[in-house]
Amino acid sequence: MQVFGAGVGRTGTMSLRTALQQLGLGPCYHMEVVLNNPAVHVPLWNAVVAGQADWSAIYQGQQSAVDWPTASFYPELHAAFPHAKFVLTHRDPDSWVASISETIFTALLSRDDAPAEAQPWLDMCMKVIARSGFDPAMSKDELAARFFAHTEAVKAAIPAKQLLLFQVKEGWGPLCEFLGVETPATEFPRTNDRAQFWQLLEDGGATVEE
Template sequence: MSLRTALEQLGLGPCYHMDVVLGDPATHVPLWNAAQAGKPDWAAIYQGQRSAVDWPTASFYPELHAAFPDAKFVLTHRDPQSWVESISETIFAALLSRNDAPPEVHPWLDMCMHVIARAGFDPAMSKDELANRFIAHNEAVQAAIPDSQLLLFQVKEGWAPLCEFLGLALPESEFPRTNDRAAFWQLLEDGGATA
């Protein structure tokens, strides 16, 4: 969420995020299901968007690089154990409580499960397995995207590396910081995806 907010402050918004899917699941869940089936309609998915972050986009970096060969990619990285704690308390918690969710939310949860599995993750993995898979995913992204089009970025680095990579002026404001876990659960509440 911090990167999304930053990209929008830099004029690269609207920035596609899972909340777009939650805001219109009848349109976006089938689009992502089609992408998973090898029939993506990127123009329909990203209509009106100037950038994208997070899942479901992140699971399709090879296809997106092929479709948009001049695009720039930002790989946010962090301590693997910190990431495991975060994902375990957000999307994995939601997926593992699928049976407690209202039936109308199940198609969205199913799409999320498939998107995450596509990236090699499973909520049933141990914390060590998840950390190792996180490292492997980051390595796969670095192998697939040319160095000239890829920024390895930690949010704590602030504006300088991001703006330099994107060729944009540094804003006068501080780099945005959001609470990803709190933002995730608020997103689900706002999207009606909670039990």
């Protein structure tokens, strides 16, 4: 594992995932991997929450990882992979609150209405997100404050030379410089807006990002 994303959902994680894979740092683990194989990955993350992490099983075949559940465990991952680099995706707190409230947290607050087969994944999501200090029932002000606190906690836990604070609107420059790779000639990827989120969720392959 070479790169971990410490940014929570809806901070550009799918765009970062796509970018890392374009840069040759894939496959890149994302919540989508969990959704594509919940029978394997949901129990693995439940074990992480319980303090019994098997990182080699979770990240088998991967070179990088972004998004929840990964983003909740940056201290543990830094200890397990001390030479890895970390990218903290972030955005304006108010826009993040609006985005996550209309996507991930809406889905979680209505989880009782979800099909039975989705319940283990939703339960795992609740536990993982709680590890980041978030609760879908928080007020907008509480969410914004917690979002800021997460950023500060990551900055305190990861050595500065191994951490990049990054907004996807910055494009390739800062990311490529941090990773020591050439800048692609193509535009930086931008994926998974709110409409795409709900379409992916409906299709059974939801991702949690912008």
